Amino acid sequence: MRGGAPGGSAKHAAIVRRPFFWIIALVIAAFAVAPLLGNDVELRESLLLAAVYITLASNLNIMLGYAGYVNFGSIVFFGLGGYLCIYLMGSPGWPLVAAILVAGAGVSLLALLFGLGILRLRGAYFALGTIGVNEAVQAFVSNFDPWGGSSGIYLSTELFQALGGPMQALWSIYFLLVAVMGLSLYLSYAIKSSKFGLGLLAIGQNEDAAAVLGVPTALYKALAYSASAFLPAIAGGLYFFKSAFIQPTDAFDLTFSTEAIVIIMLGGQGTIIGPVLGGYFYEELRGWLLTSETFSHFQLVVAGVLLLLIVLFLPGGLMGWLHGRWPKLRRVLE
Amino acid sequence: MTALLELDGLSKSFGGVRAVKGLSFAVEDGEILGLIGPNGAGKSTLFNLINGVFMPDSGRLRFRGLDITGTPPHRVAKHGLARTHQIVQPLEAMTVIENCMVGACFGRENLPRAQALDTAREAAVFVGLEDRLETTAAHLTIAGKKRLELARALAAQPILLLLDEVLAGLNPTEIAHMIGVIRRLRERGITILMIEHLMQAIMSLSDRIVVLNSGQKLAEGAPAAIANDPAVIEAYLGDPALARELQQGSGDERRAP
Numbered sequence: 001m002r003g004g005a006p007g008g009s010a011k012h013a014a015i016v017r018r019p020f021f022w023i024i025a026l027v028i029a030a031f032a033v034a035p036l037l038g039n040d041v042e043l044r045e046s047l048l049l050a051a052v053y054i055t056l057a058s059n060l061n062i063m064l065g066y067a068g069y070v071n072f073g074s075i076v077f078f079g080l081g082g083y084l085c086i087y088l089m090g091s092p093g094w095p096l097v098a099a100i101l102v103a104g105a106g107v108s109l110l111a112l113l114f115g116l117g118i119l120r121l122r123g124a125y126f127a128l129g130t131i132g133v134n135e136a137v138q139a140f141v142s143n144f145d146p147w148g149g150s151s152g153i154y155l156s157t158e159l160f161q162a163l164g165g166p167m168q169a170l171w172s173i174y175f176l177l178v179a180v181m182g183l184s185l186y187l188s189y190a191i192k193s194s195k196f197g198l199g200l201l202a203i204g205q206n207e208d209a210a211a212v213l214g215v216p217t218a219l220y221k222a223l224a225y226s227a228s229a230f231l232p233a234i235a236g237g238l239y240f241f242k243s244a245f246i247q248p249t250d251a252f253d254l255t256f257s258t259e260a261i262v263i264i265m266l267g268g269q270g271t272i273i274g275p276v277l278g279g280y281f282y283e284e285l286r287g288w289l290l291t292s293e294t295f296s297h298f299q300l301v302v303a304g305v306l307l308l309l310i311v312l313f314l315p316g317g318l319m320g321w322l323h324g325r326w327p328k329l330r331r332v333l334e
Numbered sequence: 335m336t337a338l339l340e341l342d343g344l345s346k347s348f349g350g351v352r353a354v355k356g357l358s359f360a361v362e363d364g365e366i367l368g369l370i371g372p373n374g375a376g377k378s379t380l381f382n383l384i385n386g387v388f389m390p391d392s393g394r395l396r397f398r399g400l401d402i403t404g405t406p407p408h409r410v411a412k413h414g415l416a417r418t419h420q421i422v423q424p425l426e427a428m429t430v431i432e433n434c435m436v437g438a439c440f441g442r443e444n445l446p447r448a449q450a451l452d453t454a455r456e457a458a459v460f461v462g463l464e465d466r467l468e469t470t471a472a473h474l475t476i477a478g479k480k481r482l483e484l485a486r487a488l489a490a491q492p493i494l495l496l497l498d499e500v501l502a503g504l505n506p507t508e509i510a511h512m513i514g515v516i517r518r519l520r521e522r523g524i525t526i527l528m529i530e531h532l533m534q535a536i537m538s539l540s541d542r543i544v545v546l547n548s549g550q551k552l553a554e555g556a557p558a559a560i561a562n563d564p565a566v567i568e569a570y571l572g573d574p575a576l577a578r579e580l581q582q583g584s585g586d587e588r589r590a591p
Contacts, residue, residue: 195439195446195450198435198436198439201428202425202428202436202440205425205427208423209419209424211387212411212417213437213440213486213490214407214408214440214441214444214490215408215440217408
């Protein structure tokens with residue numbers, strides 16, 4: 001994994017021995033197996049969206065939950081990743097796996113450059129800066145002719161043949177997205193258990209004190225920002241490949257960013273399982289609201305009210321509540 | 335003795351206010367140097383200049399012969415310079431041991447996380463927080479948070495420790511404990527530069543004292559000489575109680591206003 005994530009086989013071996021490693025494996029297995037039982041396409045589509053939500057929230061959590069920086073424009077990674085991937089698969093004709101890897105690496109590198117710039121800002125100014133980055137990138141892409149400008153890029157559905165036809169391709173994309181979700185959880189976990197993560201948590205608590213204690217704050221924030229861009233960019237590539245179409249208004253939709261924040265707050269910021277719980281419940285709730293006659297037009301209003309209620313009454317989210325209720329759980333469920 | 339830290343003509347202004355003016359003195363290896371002066375004399379600004387939080391307008395800083403002028407705080411920490419804050423800055427949501435681990439991981443030794451745990455625990459035990467290792471920093475008492483400031487700085491295994499009013503706000507028992515800790519630190523060979531308003535404590539702890547007034551050095555010397563220096567007494571005239579305390583070289587264990 002690029003972008004300052006810890007590596008080394010010794011560290012990984014230590015992680016494998018901890019029970020939490022297997023809890024994450026269980027989540028991935030549940031996502032992978034559930035729709036296979038009974039070949040349930042509807043369940044698969046719902047879980048696919050949940051996996052995307054969890055990927056976005058989990059990576060956003062590295063900035064928001066660990067380093068304490070509210071990134072309102074995290075969707076820019078998803079959108080740019082989508083564009084890079086779709087573009088590379090189009091006229092240059094790259095295979096899917098190569099395209100998503102390059103999309104991930106490219107967006108991550110770009111995030112490092114953006115990060116070194118806007119991470120000088122703090123608090124509300126940073127949050128506004130991230131929205132600015134998303135808007136600027138959207139404006140650029142809307143006027144960038146090689147990427148189809150405001151009308152976007154269409155892919156030939158013949159590309160699905162390489163994955164064994166449309167039906168098989170949808171399953172393959174689903175499994176790849178679940179894998180990306182799983183990697184996001186392991187990345188969050190690896191960072192949290194590393195020295196890098198300790199530094200980020202210190203920054204999140206008190207950035208000035210962290211610097212005095214020796215944490216290279218500017219570098220760590222930029223690396224965290226960059227690391228949190230890699231997997232969302234890959235998820236964007238897979239997501240837009242699935243519809244074989246991408247356009248600026250879908251790719252850089254701030255609604256998605258805001259929903260990712262709601263999911264983190266709902267699940268519990270700074271925790272690893274929090275975004276999973278938040279992402280799953282939010283997707284269930286959203287699905288129910290969209291199909292309900294009364295609420296179908298008020299889905300985002302409900303999300304807003306939900307965020308307000310969480311911030312007021314459950315600031316630690318579901319995980320905070322669970323940890324408060326059963327303190328011993330803190331050791332097992334992170 | 336050789337100079338560990340040398341200040342050479344250090345100046346810093348904020349807007350029109352010249353907080354530190356052409357200040358020069360040296361901290362010798364192994365000593366406890368006391369830094370006193372009325373409120374607003376520039377003591378805390380000086381600490382912020384030394385550890386890189388502020389960039390001096392002019393002048394040089396040398397630490398162990400190395401020019402560290404303008405070095406950012408996180409790199410100053412790597413050189414073996416640690417500090418405590420006058421207003422405690424705990425990493426609130428983290429436990430005592432985690433706070434200390436940040437010091438150990440990112441301090442002079444730059445320890446990997448796995449090895450930082452022992453160093454962190456040792457530092458916490460050293461200041462008397464052994465019963466609070468798993469307590470969240472936000473839940474500590476003021477005395478606990480003061481100890482945590484010190485423990486975190488110690489976990490960095492510093493060569494020079496800057497203590498900014500570690501005794502302020504403590505009760506007599508806590509003060510006695512903290513003074514004991516500072517003495518044991520010196521026995522370990524850690525050089526200490528400390529700001530303190532509590533005259534009795536600083537007079538008995540320090541090998542030498544530097545007096546600041548309006549950002550300038552007013553006097554420098556052994557505690558007894560400082561206590562009888564007319565210029566120093568003059569500087570404290572706005573505060574007769576403090577001047578009297580200074581003259582007598584003793585007083586009640588109360589934080590001076």
